[in-house]
Each structure stands twice: as C-alpha cells, then as structure tokens.
Amino acid sequence: MAIVTYDQASCVYPGATSPSVDKLDLEIRDGEFMVLVGPSGCGKSTSLRMLAGLEEVSSGTIHIGERDVSRMPPKDRDIAMVFQNYALYPHMTVADNMGFALKMAGMGKEERATKIKEAAKLLDLEDYLDRKPKALSGGQRQRVAMGRAIVREPQVFLMDEPLSNLDAKLRVSTRSQIASLQRRLDVTTVYVTHDQVEAMTMGDRVAVLKDGLLQQVDTPLNLYDRPRNAFVAGFIGSPAMNLMTGTVTEEAAKVGDLTIPLDAETRSKLGGDKEVTVGIRPEAFTRVGADEPGLDATINVVEELGADAFVYASLVGSDEGEIVARHDARSVPERGKPIRLGVLREKVHLFSVTTGERLPD
Amino acid sequence: MTQTAAAGSLRSADKAMATDTVLAPKGRRNGVLAVRIVVLLLCLLWLVPTVGLLVSSFRSEEAVDSSGWWTVFSSPLDFSQWTLQNYSEVLGENEMGTAFVNSLVVAVPATIIPIMMAAFAAYAFTFMRFKGRDTLFVIMVGLLVVPLQVAFVPLLQLLGGFGLVGTFPAVWLAHTGFGMPLAIYILRNYMASLPRSIIESAEVDGASHFRTFWSLIMPMSVPALAAFAIFQFLWVWNDLLVALIFLQTDTPVVTSQLRNLIGELGQQWHLLTAGAFISITVPLIVFFALQRFFVRGLTAGSVKG
Numbered sequence: 142m143a144i145v146t147y148d149q150a151s152c153v154y155p156g157a158t159s160p161s162v163d164k165l166d167l168e169i170r171d172g173e174f175m176v177l178v179g180p181s182g183c184g185k186s187t188s189l190r191m192l193a194g195l196e197e198v199s200s201g202t203i204h205i206g207e208r209d210v211s212r213m214p215p216k217d218r219d220i221a222m223v224f225q226n227y228a229l230y231p232h233m234t235v236a237d238n239m240g241f242a243l244k245m246a247g248m249g250k251e252e253r254a255t256k257i258k259e260a261a262k263l264l265d266l267e268d269y270l271d272r273k274p275k276a277l278s279g280g281q282r283q284r285v286a287m288g289r290a291i292v293r294e295p296q297v298f299l300m301d302e303p304l305s306n307l308d309a310k311l312r313v314s315t316r317s318q319i320a321s322l323q324r325r326l327d328v329t330t331v332y333v334t335h336d337q338v339e340a341m342t343m344g345d346r347v348a349v350l351k352d353g354l355l356q357q358v359d360t361p362l363n364l365y366d367r368p369r370n371a372f373v374a375g376f377i378g379s380p381a382m383n384l385m386t387g388t389v390t391e392e393a394a395k396v397g398d399l400t401i402p403l404d405a406e407t408r409s410k411l412g413g414d415k416e417v418t419v420g421i422r423p424e425a426f427t428r429v430g431a432d433e434p435g436l437d438a439t440i441n442v443v444e445e446l447g448a449d450a451f452v453y454a455s456l457v458g459s460d461e462g463e464i465v466a467r468h469d470a471r472s473v474p475e476r477g478k479p480i481r482l483g484v485l486r487e488k489v490h491l492f493s494v495t496t497g498e499r500l501p502d
Numbered sequence: 503m504t505q506t507a508a509a510g511s512l513r514s515a516d517k518a519m520a521t522d523t524v525l526a527p528k529g530r531r532n533g534v535l536a537v538r539i540v541v542l543l544l545c546l547l548w549l550v551p552t553v554g555l556l557v558s559s560f561r562s563e564e565a566v567d568s569s570g571w572w573t574v575f576s577s578p579l580d581f582s583q584w585t586l587q588n589y590s591e592v593l594g595e596n597e598m599g600t601a602f603v604n605s606l607v608v609a610v611p612a613t614i615i616p617i618m619m620a621a622f623a624a625y626a627f628t629f630m631r632f633k634g635r636d637t638l639f640v641i642m643v644g645l646l647v648v649p650l651q652v653a654f655v656p657l658l659q660l661l662g663g664f665g666l667v668g669t670f671p672a673v674w675l676a677h678t679g680f681g682m683p684l685a686i687y688i689l690r691n692y693m694a695s696l697p698r699s700i701i702e703s704a705e706v707d708g709a710s711h712f713r714t715f716w717s718l719i720m721p722m723s724v725p726a727l728a729a730f731a732i733f734q735f736l737w738v739w740n741d742l743l744v745a746l747i748f749l750q751t752d753t754p755v756v757t758s759q760l761r762n763l764i765g766e767l768g769q770q771w772h773l774l775t776a777g778a779f780i781s782i783t784v785p786l787i788v789f790f791a792l793q794r795f796f797v798r799g800l801t802a803g804s805v806k807g
Contacts, residue, residue, distance in 0.1 A: 195702050216708035226805035228699035232721040241717075242707035289707075 143296040143329055145169040145192065149201035150211075152187050161187045163353040164201065172327045174320065176344030178334055180376070184353040185333045186301055192331060193222050193299050205296055216245070221290035222299040226306065227282050229274040229289075235261075236270040239288045246293075260292045263322070280311050287319070291326070298323070298330040304339065316342060337377050341365070349373050369499050371492040374420045380451055383464040386494065387419040394419060394491065397436045397456055401489050407500045411493065417500070420490035423451060426466035429483035436482045438464060443473050454480055559775035560584050566772040588776035592763065598780075601759035605784070607670055608745065608755055609738040612677035613731055619678065620685030621727065625715050627686065628693040629701055639690065645683040653679070654747055661748070668750040676744050681734050692726035693719060697805040728795035736785050756781045 147167040153160045162184040169175040177185040190196040192203055194215035202211045210218045221242070230238050239260060240253045248256075261267045264284045274282055283303060290298055303319070304312045320343045323330050334340055340347045341361040349356040349364065349372075357369040361377075368374035374382045387394035387401065394401045394417045401419065403411070411417060429435045438454035441463060450468045455461075457479070466482050474480055491500040557571040562585045574583060592598060626632075627639050657676060658667060666672040696719070704714045720727075742757040749755065754762065760777040764770045 193702075193706055195705065215706045220706065222703065222706045224699045224703060224805075226697065226699055228697060228703040228805055230700065230703075230718060241704075241709070245708040245713065289703075 143206035144171050144204075145175075145297055145329055145331065146204040147188070147192075147201070148204065150188075150191060150198055150203050151200045152184075152191050152196055153199045159353070160199070161353050162191065165355055167348055167355060167358060169329055169331060170345075172329055174323050174330045174332065174343060174345045176332045176334060176340040176347045177350060178337055178340035178347055178376075179350035179356075181335060182352075183350040185335075185350050187353075188350070189299050189301055189331055189333045192218075192297070193220060194218055219296045220299055221293045221295040221297075223286045223290050223301065223303045225302040227274075227286040227303075229282060229285055231274055234271050234273055235266060235277070235285050235288075238274070238285055239292050242289065242293050256292045257288075260288045263291065264288045279307055280315065283307060283315060287322075291322075294328075296329065298328050298332075300330065300332045302334050303332075304334070305336070312339075319343065338379055341377065347377075349376060351376075367499070368420075368490065371418050371420065371497040374490055374492065374499075378422060380423050380465045382420045382422050382490070383466075384492075385419045385421070385456075385461050385464070387417050389415055389417050396461075397459060399434055399436050399484065401486060401491070403491075404501075407491065410500050414494055416494045418492040418494055418497070420492060421464075421484050421488065423465045424467040425484050425488035426482040427484070428468070429481050431481060433481075433483050435484075436464070438480050438482060440474055440476055440478050440480055443468075443476060445470060445473060452480065454482075555775050555778060558772070559588055559779050560586070561772070562587060563770075563772045566775075588773055589780070592773055592777045592780060595759075595763065597754070597759055597762075598756075598777075601754050601756045602784070604749075604753050605739060605755040605757075605781075608673050608677075608749070609735055611670075611674045612681075612738045613735045615674055616678040616681040616685050616734060617727060617731055620682055620689050620730075621720065621723065622715070623682075623686050624689035624693050625711075625719055627690045629714075629719075630711065639686075642683055643687045646687070650680050650744070658747070667748060670749070670753075672748040673744060676748050677734075677738050677741070680744070681737070685730050685734070688730050689723065689726055692723055696722055699805060724795050728792040732789055732792050735788050739781075739785050 145168070147165045150162065150165045151160045152162040165184075165188055167175075167188075177188055179185045187196055191198050192205075192210075194210070194213060198211045202209050204210065205218060205220070230241065233241065236254075236257050239257045243253045243256060257270070258267070261270055264287060266281065266284055266288055269277060269281060269285075274285065277285065283306070286303065290300075300319075304315055307315060316339060332339075332343060341364075344361060346358055347361055347364055348358040351372050357364060357373045359367075364373060364377050368377060368382075371384060375384055385396050387396040389403070389411060393403055396419050437457040439457060440452055440454045442453040444451040444453070448470060450470045450473045452466045452468045452474065453463050454466070455463050464482075466480075468474070492498060493500060554571045557574055558566055561571065561574070561583060565583060577583075623642075627635060657679070661667050661672045661675065666675070700718060700722075701714060704718055709717065740757065742761065745755045745758055749758075751758075760774060760781065763773050763777055
C-alpha cells in the first residue's frame, strides 16, 4: 500500500524520434484504483511498464511510497503485474503458477501453500489448483493471473488490459469482480485499458492519455461532465460526444439553426477565432418542434437497445459528419425521416478550434 | 559408406514423419484421398534405397555380387536365396560390441554438451540485452558456412597442445564446435517465438536469469531441444571423418569398425549392408524415444491467443 508518483517521467524507445511517454506527472493515492486510458499507441501501456521496471525511464523519476524505483529491477519494486495475455507458466499447475513468485522470494513451502489457498478461495479457484493452464477456461486463466498477483501482497497492482481477452459477457462480470476485489484488498492499483467503459466503471480516477501526453486526470464523472479538451470529450462516453464546428458571431456561436450564446469570458478566450468546436452528448439532445431552435437532420440509422434508442442522423444543409442522439426507446422515429433536435445551453460544451481546450461555460 | 548408413536412418526418420502427416487430418474425411495417395507414393519412393539395403543384407555374397537386389521379387518365396549369414558374420565379430560402446561414449556427450551450451547461448541471445548481441549472433550463425574439413588442421594443433588428440574429449569438443552454430540458431529462433510476457512475468516475479532459464525456458523449449538432439545424435553416430581423425584406432566407433569390416579392397561389401542395419537400430531408438517430445502447443494455456 503506497502512493505512486510519476515525476516528469519520460520513456523514449531507442531509435524513436518522439517519446512514447512525455514528461508524465501523475500521483496515484494510497489504495486508489487508477485507470490509464487512451487510444492505442498513446503510451498507457508504456507508462505501466515503466512503473513495472520492464521499460526504462529515460528521464524523470517514479516513486513508490518514499522509494525512488526509477532504476530498480522489477523484483525489488514490490509490485505484481497482470498481463494482457496472462503469461501463465504453461508447464506448471495453477498452484505452482501462483506460488512461483513466493518461491522466488524464498518463502517456505507451508507458508506458500497457505497463501495460495487463501488467494484461491478468494478467486474461487480451489478446485483447479492441480490443473495446468491448458485445462482452464479463459475466465479461469484470467483469475489465475489475478491470483498470481494477489498472493504476493504487493504494494502496487499493475494490470495491463487484463480483460481484453474475455468475451463480452464475462468481461462485464469480471470487471465488477476486480473492482470489488481491489476495494477489499485496498491495494494501490494501476489499470491500463483502451476501453473507456472499463475506465469509467472501474476507476476511482481516470487518466486519459494521447500521444504520450497526459490529457486529464479526474474522477469518471468529472471527466464526463467537464472534459478539459475536445479529445477527452470525444474519447469518454459511449456513444461518443458529437463534436461539430460552429461559426462565431458577435453574441453567439451558431450550428445550423442552433444558437449558443457566448458570455464575455468565452468570447475573450476565443480571441480572433471565427469558429468553435461545439460538443453535445447524445443524451443532451431532445426532440423539438419546428418553431423551437434546433438542428434539422435526416435519420440514417436507428439503434434500438431496449432501454434506449440511438438515432444516427446527418445534419441538413451541412457537411458535418453524422450526429448521434439518444431517443426514447418506445417511440423511435423511422429511418429516412427528418428530425429536429434541440439542446439546453448548459449541456453544450465549447472547445477552441485551434487548441482544443475547453472554453469556460 | 557412412553415407549409406546415414541415408538409411534418415530415410527411416522421413518415413515416420510422413506417416504422421497422413494420419493427421483424420478428423476431416472429406476427400483428400488423392493427397494421401501421392504422399504414400512419395514415401515408398523415398524408401526404395533402404529397402534395397535391407534386401541385400539378407542375400548371400555371391548373389549380391552377381545380380541386383530387385531380382528377388521375381521369386520372393524362394527361401533358399535368403540367408542370415551376413548378420551372423558381423555380429560374430567381437569388435563390434566394443565399437557400439565407443560410439555411445562419443555420441551421448557430443549431443548433450552442445545442446547445453547452445541453450545457454540462445537464452542470452534472445532475452538478455548486451552490446554487440546481434553482431555476435550473426557471426555465430555465419560460422555455419565454414566447412568442417577446413577446421581439422588448426583443431588438431589446438587439441594437440593440450595432449587431447586421440582421446574421447577431443571428439566431443570437435563435434560440439561443429554442431554449435546450428544449435544456437535453431534454439534462439525457437526461444524468440516464446511469448515474451512470460519472461517479463518471471522478471516481475523476481526470478533471476538462471532461474528463468531452468524453470521456464528449458521446459518450454523441449520440442526444439529434442529436434536438435535427434539431429546432432544422428550426425555424430553416423560420422566417420571426425572419429577417424580425432580418435585412436584402438577405440574404433561403429562407422570405422564397419569400414574395417569390408576389407581394404571393399571385397566384403555385402557385410556392410547388414552392418549398416545393425548400426541403424540405435538412431531409431533415439528417434522414437524423443519423438514424443515433438508436441505442438507446449505453451498452450499460457497466453491467450
């Protein structure tokens, strides 16, 4: 149990021109479940591997608690890692797999057996201790990988997309299992995923990365409600936020027939920009009558999910891409029909076109 | 002469492998009959020289000298043309037993030593980062092109300096040296195909390189080790040249004993056929003993693919 601190930590792969992780500053609190999320190649796995000691820290430091671990070999860092592909030792039984690290640490046989038993009980693996990984299902293998980390009682858990090899249903149930297990064990955890749903549901806080740069760290809800820039806005949330380009007039920004009033502060922030990025979440849209302000669109596809329906439509008289809006599931409009969508001002996010930064509401 | 024996045992190996190929797709029966027939024919074709050798080994000296082995098929049930004379002559020769022991004394260490050394080297080349690693590896593999005959004189001088020439360690070292480049090449390529995350996992688990090597890499490399062991054993067992040069004449191996058997002028070459078949037995045993290690999917269950 410890605080993990990245202090200006960078990683440059040999031969690469730009760093994979660029001056990462991040503090993970004691017992916190921190999720690193981002598109592929954003440096999230590299950040994790730097903490694990599998990737060199080119500059800056990483601390676990009071210790500077930047140059330490992995075994001295008191961490345990769960790999994406589990990396189980194929010729060893489940018990041996879980006990390997303890054996390496020189723990006695009986003590080892007790620890393995405890972990197996926690993960519901007691009946499989004598099996080899080959004879286990995907979900069981995943649990063995978890168990291998748990038995060590490390200061920090590192998880590198541990759920990405499970099928959709199992992923959802394992997701909550891991989250509750982590809360019970109260061990600082760094979890890497590309799936923003996993990030939102599991993390105490979520760090969004892009191109090796940290974009925003916050609680899931804050990320959702107040994304710091257009990238975070588009990345967090499913379906993604609609990002449209609005034209700036004296008093307001305009997208189609929709007018978004701009206050003085926002206008000053905009500077001379003639355009602004307007972000609207799918659920912020409401269907409105022809006399109310709104966006006219033609429906392309309607996705019915039972609880919700999502309407994909292209704006009339605009070359903007498709927009998506949530709709009441019991009265879905037909494909090809026109629809007029309105939105409340306070549900609109504005971002600078040039920097992508969030503009004050 | 050695070539014949080598050919014989390799053919047998081919045959065993080919049979596997035919049996493999048993599950899906939908008409691959043509393929099977072709494979079968190829097997038979490949077996022809071995069959010829086998038939000849059961014929008398006069018959072997006067007509081809295939003539027996005109009257295969004529038992008067079959004889065990060749076998009893070869086995009756009491030098043959000693030669077998000598061959084993040569072949077993000459197989194990290079495998062990190459496995260590391959591990380093695959998993350890050090300066000049790739260059060193290329040089190692490049040594494959050095013909072994070229190395004889310098090697004799070198070993002579240690007073080793004519002893078993001389042959072991020579075979180790000659086998090493290929062994390193095969094992490194195999190890490079092992899931990297397993090694990383071991690293995080606190295993030293030595530990990782013995507890993880060696057990997972068994198929490659077995393949190379068979290869090296067959090569050493069938080798005549290295044994002739580095071993004293009073400790002959099977191949050189066979050569002694047929006389200066090759007038007893009918004995060679029987001798070759007797010497094949050991490689066959080795082959079938190690064959079960050729298992695919040894790493199954380790990583989700």
